[in-house]
Structure formats: structure tokens, C-alpha cells
Amino acid sequence: MTTADLILAIDQGTTGSTCLLVDxxxxxxxxxxxxFPQHFPQPGWVEHDPEELYASVLAAVAEVLQTSGVAPARxxxxxxxxxxxxxxxxxxxxxxxxxxxxxxxxxxxxxxxxSLRAAGHEDLIRARTGLLLDPYFSATKLAWVLxxxxxxxxxxxxxxxxxxxxxxxxxxxxxxxxxxxxxxSNASRTLLWPLKGGGWDExxxxxxxxxxxxxxxxxxxxxxxxxxxxxxxxxxxxPIHGIAGDQQAALFGQxxxxxxxxxxxxxxxxxxxxxxxxxxVASRHGLLTTVGWQIGERTTYCLEGSAFMAGAVVQxxxxxxGFVLKASEIEALAASVPDSGGVVLVPAHAGLGAPYWRPxxxxxxxxxxxxxxxxxxxxxxxxxxxxxxADLLRAMSADIGAPLKALKVDGGAAANxxxxxxxxxxxxVPIARPTMLEATALGAVxxxxxxxGIWSDTGALAAAWQQDRAFTPSPPTTALATLxxxxxxxxxxx
Numbered sequence: 001m002t003t004a005d006l007i008l009a010i011d012q013g014t015t016g017s018t019c020l021l022v023d024x025x026x027x028x029x030x031x032x033x034x035x036f037p038q039h040f041p042q043p044g045w046v047e048h049d050p051e052e053l054y055a056s057v058l059a060a061v062a063e064v065l066q067t068s069g070v071a072p073a074r075x076x077x078x079x080x081x082x083x084x085x086x087x088x089x090x091x092x093x094x095x096x097x098x099x100x101x102x103x104x105x106x107x108x109x110x111x112x113x114x115s116l117r118a119a120g121h122e123d124l125i126r127a128r129t130g131l132l133l134d135p136y137f138s139a140t141k142l143a144w145v146l147x148x149x150x151x152x153x154x155x156x157x158x159x160x161x162x163x164x165x166x167x168x169x170x171x172x173x174x175x176x177x178x179x180x181x182x183x184x185s186n187a188s189r190t191l192l193w194p195l196k197g198g199g200w201d202e203x204x205x206x207x208x209x210x211x212x213x214x215x216x217x218x219x220x221x222x223x224x225x226x227x228x229x230x231x232x233x234x235x236x237x238x239p240i241h242g243i244a245g246d247q248q249a250a251l252f253g254q255x256x257x258x259x260x261x262x263x264x265x266x267x268x269x270x271x272x273x274x275x276x277x278x279x280x281v282a283s284r285h286g287l288l289t290t291v292g293w294q295i296g297e298r299t300t301y302c303l304e305g306s307a308f309m310a311g312a313v314v315q316x317x318x319x320x321x322g323f324v325l326k327a328s329e330i331e332a333l334a335a336s337v338p339d340s341g342g343v344v345l346v347p348a349h350a351g352l353g354a355p356y357w358r359p360x361x362x363x364x365x366x367x368x369x370x371x372x373x374x375x376x377x378x379x380x381x382x383x384x385x386x387x388x389x390a391d392l393l394r395a396m397s398a399d400i401g402a403p404l405k406a407l408k409v410d411g412g413a414a415a416n417x418x419x420x421x422x423x424x425x426x427x428x429v430p431i432a433r434p435t436m437l438e439a440t441a442l443g444a445v446x447x448x449x450x451x452x453g454i455w456s457d458t459g460a461l462a463a464a465w466q467q468d469r470a471f472t473p474s475p476p477t478t479a480l481a482t483l484x485x486x487x488x489x490x491x492x493x494x
Contacts, residue, residue, distance in 0.1 A: 004076035007448050008064070008238075010057055011441040012082040012166055013246070014038075014103065017053070018438070019060035021068050021075075022445045024454055026436065026464055030068035034059040039100060044107040047100035050088055053166070054173050062233050072234050077241035078174070079448030081249035081440045082166040084189045087138040089145050089152065089163045089214065095177055098149045098161065101169075102141035109140035121207060128194045128201060130280060130289030138165060138190040139208040146209070156214050163214040165190070167243050171225050174240060179226030182216040184299065185248040188291035193218070195280045195289065197299060220294045222451035242447025247271045247304060248292050249443030254408040254434065255465040257300075257458045262393065262404060264423075265439065266413035270310035270389055274303045274396045274404075285355045285395035295450070295458075303399055305354035305392040309347035309363075311413040313381045316349065323374050331416045334379035339479065342367040344490040345380040347388065352494065355395040364494040367486065382419045383426075387487045390426040408432045410439035417469075424471040425480060431471040 006029070011018040016035040020028055036056040039047040065072060085104035090097045102108070113133050116122070122133040131137055142163055146153045155161050162172065165186045171179050187193035187200075191208060192215065194201045200212045219225060225240040244252060247265065251273045254263040259277035264270055273292075280289045280301040292300040309316075314330050317323040324330055344366050346352075351359040365377065397404050406429050409420060414433055424431045436442050449455045455464070474480075 004074055005454070006070065006074045007077055007079055007445045007452070007454070008061070008075045009079045009081070009441045009444040009448070010061070010170065011246070011438070011444065012053070012057060012080070012170060014083045014086075014105070017056040017060045018441060019057070019064045020438070020441050020445070021064050021070060024449070026442070026445070026466065028436070029070060030064040032060045032063035032067065034063070042108075044110075046103040046105040048086065048103055049100050050090070050097040050169060053101070054170070057170065058232055061231075065233050075234070075238050076454060077239050077448040077452035078228070079242035079444030080167050080170055080240065081244055081246050081444040082170070082186070084165065084186060084245040084247070085136055085138050087141050087163065087165050087190070088169060089142065089156070089161050090169070090172070092160055092162050095172065098152055099145045101166070102144065104136055106141065107135050109135040109144050112140050112143070116207075125191055125204065128204060129188065129191055130195050130282070131189070131191055132288070133191070139192050139204070139210050143209045156211050159213055161214050162216075163210070164216045167245070168216045171240055171243070174228055174231055175226035176229035178229060180216045181225045182218050183221045183223070183243045184218060184291040184294045185221065185245040186243070187218045189245060195291065195301070197294075220296060221447050222295050224451065239452065241451030242444055242449070244293055244443055244447055246440045247273050248290070248302065249447070250410055250439040251275065251302065251443070252293055252446055253439035253441070253443030254410060255458075255462045256408060257462060260400065260402060260405065261408075262396065263408040263410065263439065264389055264393075266310045266385070266409065266411035266419075268310065268312045268315075270307040270385065270411075272305050272389060272392045272396065274393075274400070276301045276303055276400060281399055283395075283399050285399055286357045287354050287395060287399060293447070303396050305395065307347070307385070307388045307392065308350040308353050310385050311411075312349070313345075313347045313385055314413070317378060317381055323378060330378050330382070331418050333375050334382050335418050337373070337375040337379055340380040340383055341372060341376040342369070342486070343372055343376045343380040344486045345377065345384040346487075346490050346494040347381070347384045348494040352491070355391060356491065358494075361494045364490055366490045366493070382416070383422055383483065384487075385413070386419060386422040386426050387484070389423060393427060404429050406430050406432065408434065410434060410437050412437065420471045424473040426484075428473050428476070430473065433468045433471070435466040435468040
């Protein structure tokens with residue numbers, strides 16, 4: 001008889017779906033990624049076709065099963081992590097989407113949010129949910145679809161529709177429509193779920209015009225959400241046992257289980273998240289307060305802040321300016337000079353997020369002289385990424401009233417040793433990089449493994465987490481202080 005001991009993790013992201021097959025020793029037996037199209041009907045509108053998205057998930061699953069050669073019967077559980085805030089509606093009877101999914105990047109409801117803000121509703125929303133009133137979040141996206149698809153609102157009121165974030169949609173499809181569920185880390189990004197839980201907030205649902213009846217049942221992150229049914233290549237009955245939104249999953253995958261522990265994920269942008277324990281902390285510095293995860297009856301809360309440009313800065317140097325042919329070459333170029341020669345690059349190409357919140361800011365390079373080279377600008381770009389993250393984490397420390405003791409890092413750009421050393425120097429705390437940089441997927445593995453009983457508790461997960469390298473901060477120097485002061489002046493001008 002085949003022993004079921006493996007976790008199949010589905011990491012459904014903005015541009016592609018990744019699938020990993022992992023054993024109890026955290027060995028990745030197979031990995032596959034399938035991209036899917038992005039749709040931009042108008043400036044500021046970003047959509048995903050749900051069928052194309054789901055097809056990318058199935059293709060990644062199929063490739064993993066094929067390349068691993070593992071019998072599907074060995075899969076003990078499925079874990080899911082997903083792009084947050086992206087949301088959609090579908091027909092309850094046949095599962096057909098009413099419209100393409102509106103992606104977290106979509107800005108079409110900016111005027112709606114501004115009207116709600118002008119009417120004085122933002123304080124209520126922030127107090128209840130810990131979030132800002134912004135098109136980023138799900139509620140106004142759902143309301144837009146209800147208002148713009150003929151007959152949708154009447155059908156929703158009649159109970160004919162279902163709605164949810166991408167985790168909810170995937171579970172619906174993987175279970176052949178048997179389960180309409182979500183969990184608190186995704187629910188807390190909708191503007192409709194109160195930080196203290198207790199179910200969908202009826203007042204917020206009415207205010208934001210989303211019928212609570214179309215929203216999913218919310219279960220703890222390690223619950224048994226449903227079982228596979230009719231999924232190509234997978235036997236029926238595999239439990240879906242762990243779900244969390246991508247950034248919370250990354251915090252969990254980094255084993256940041258205690259208050260004050262933090263991680264930063266360096267991707268296209270960068271997301272810093274800090275565990276605040278059993279108590280939600282209201283930010284005084286423009287950060288978001290959000291649910292980290294719920295296991296059993298216990299909920300863990302977080303502070304979160306994002307930088308819009310991280311790896312995207314390197315992509316711009318490669319594609320926009322032609323500094324390098326491959327993104328991986330930027331580290332050697334930046335390391336070829338001892339410092340940036342007084343050059344400061346503020347990566348505000350898409351505005352500045354927390355803690356500045358200046359959407360109209362734009363990228364800036366200052367301090368250029370006749371002696372400035374491509375290498376100086378490349379180094380200034382890495383410094384700019386690290387400096388904005390240092391500002392974010394200092395804001396978090398101020399909110400919790402305690403200094404940051406260490407930082408765990410993940411994501412593609414975390415492989416850049418020079419960037420990580422700069423980050424350690426600017427923060428003045430040690431940085432730990434794990435052997436597995438795909439911490440979002442690892443978080444889904446951990447949650448599913450807990451739910452399936454492969455690991456007994458978070459202590460066992462902390463013991464399983466593996467470090468690749470530590471970066472120890474260099475002693476403070478005058479040059480570092482000058483860099484910070486130059487940065488502050490440049491940010492004010494951006």
C-alpha cells in the first residue's frame with residue numbers, strides 16, 4: 001500500500017502558476033511554472049481570464065507529476081497560496097465566470113474609493129479592517145462587476161452567484177464546486193472582513209455594496225477545505241489542507257512565528273511583513289494591519305508595507321537602459337565600484353508606497369558627476385531598494401515600540417548577495433536567507449502539512465526551516481550616515 005507523505009503546493013501568482021511537490025524533509029521533488037496571459041482592456045485596468053489561470057495551474061500540476069515520476073497516491077494534502085485581492089464572480093450552478101477576474105493591480109474603482117473617502121467612510125473601514133480605502137482591495141472590484149454585468153446584481157441577491165478571491169475559485173474548481181471557502185488571510189484583504197473575525201461585516205458589505213450571501217465560508221488556514229474531484233491527473237479525495245495569501249504564506253514559510261519576527265520578499269516589488277502576535281497593531285505610519293493566519297481558534301496578526309519597485313528596478317536597468325543583458329549581471333556590475341560615488345537612485349518609478357504614500361512621486365537619480373559610470377548607477381539602484389525597505393522596517397519598529405532584531409529574506413532578488421549585505425548594513429541587524437527562496441510556496445507546504453498531521457506544530461516547522469546564509473551588518477560608518485542623509489534629501493525631491 002502506498003504511503004501518502006508528500007505535499008503538493010500550488011502557488012498561484014500574478015503572471016504564472018507554480019507547483020511544487022515536497023517531501024517531509026522539505027526536499028523539492030519537482031517544480032514547474034506555467035505563465036498565463038495578462039489582459040489590459042484600458043489604461044489602469046488589469047484582468048485575468050479565470051479559465052486561462054486555472055489551465056496554468058493544471059498544466060503546472062501535470063508537469064510536476066510527470067517529471068517527478070511519483071505516484072499521485074503519495075500526495076497527502078494540497079496547499080494553496082495565491083495572489084491576494086484579485087477577485088471574481090461565477091455562476092453557482094455551472095461555475096462559469098461572469099467576467100474576467102479583476103487583478104489586485106487594477107485601478108478602475110479609484111473614483112469609487114475617492115467618493116467613499118469624501119463621504120467620510122475611510123476611518124470606519126480602517127478601524128474595522130486595518131486597511132486603507134483603495135482600489136487595491138477586493139470589495140470595490142466585486143461591486144464593479146455586479147454593476148457592469150447585466151443582471152448580475154439581481155442574480156447575486158437571488159443567490160445564483162458565488163464570489164471570492166483566487167484561493168476560493170481554485171478550491172471551487174479543484175472540488176468540482178463542492179466547496180465555497182476561504183480563510184482569514186485572504187478574507188482580511190477584501191475590506192469586508194473585520195480584524196477581530198466573527199464573520200463578514202454586514203455594515204461594510206452594505207456600504208461597499210457586496211451581498212454577504214455570495215461570499216465564501218471562512219475557515220482556519222489549516223482546515224480541511226475540501227477534497228479533489230475530477231482533477232486531471234489527480235485521484236479524487238486528496239484533501240486541500242492549507243491556504244494563505246502569498247505574503248502571509250511567505251511569513252509562515254519563513255517560520256516567523258513569534259511577535260517581532262519579520263520577513264521581506266524581494267520580487268518585482270518588495271513586501272515587508274512583521275508578526276505582531278495575538279493583537280492587531282494600528283499603524284501610525286501608513287502601514288497595513290492584517291491577519292497573518294488562523295490556526296485552530298488562534299489568530300496571528302501582522303503589520304505590512306510594500307515597496308512598488310525592487311526587482312523591477314533591475315529589470316528597468318536591463319530593459320530600459322541596457323546596462324546589462326541579464327538581471328543576474330547587475331550584482332557584479334554594482335560590486336565593481338566600492339560605493340555609488342555620491343549617486344542616489346530613488347526607485348519611485350510607480351510612486352512611493354508606505355511609509356511615504358506619495359502616488360505621484362517619480363523615480364529620481366541625483367548626484368551625477370562626470371565621473372559617474374554605469375557601475376555607480378547600478379550600485380545606487382541596489383542601495384535605493386535597500387534604503388526604502390529600511391525605511392519600511394523602521395516604521396514597523398516605531399509602530400510596535402521595539403527595535404527589529406533580525407530579518408528573514410526571500411524572493412528572487414534575495415539571491416543578490418550585495419543587495420542583502422547592503423540591507424543588513426542599513427538596518428543594522430543580521431539577515432537570514434533560507435535555502436528555499438520560494439517562501440510563499442513553502443508557507444503553503446507548512447500549512448497543509450500541519451493540517452494533514454505531517455508536522456505536529458509550529459515548533460516542528462521551525463526546526464525544519466533551513467538557512468542558506470547569514471549576512472552580518474558592518475559597523476556604522478560616516479559613509480553610511482552620509483548615504484542615509486543623501487537618500488532623505490532625494491526622496492523629498494522625488
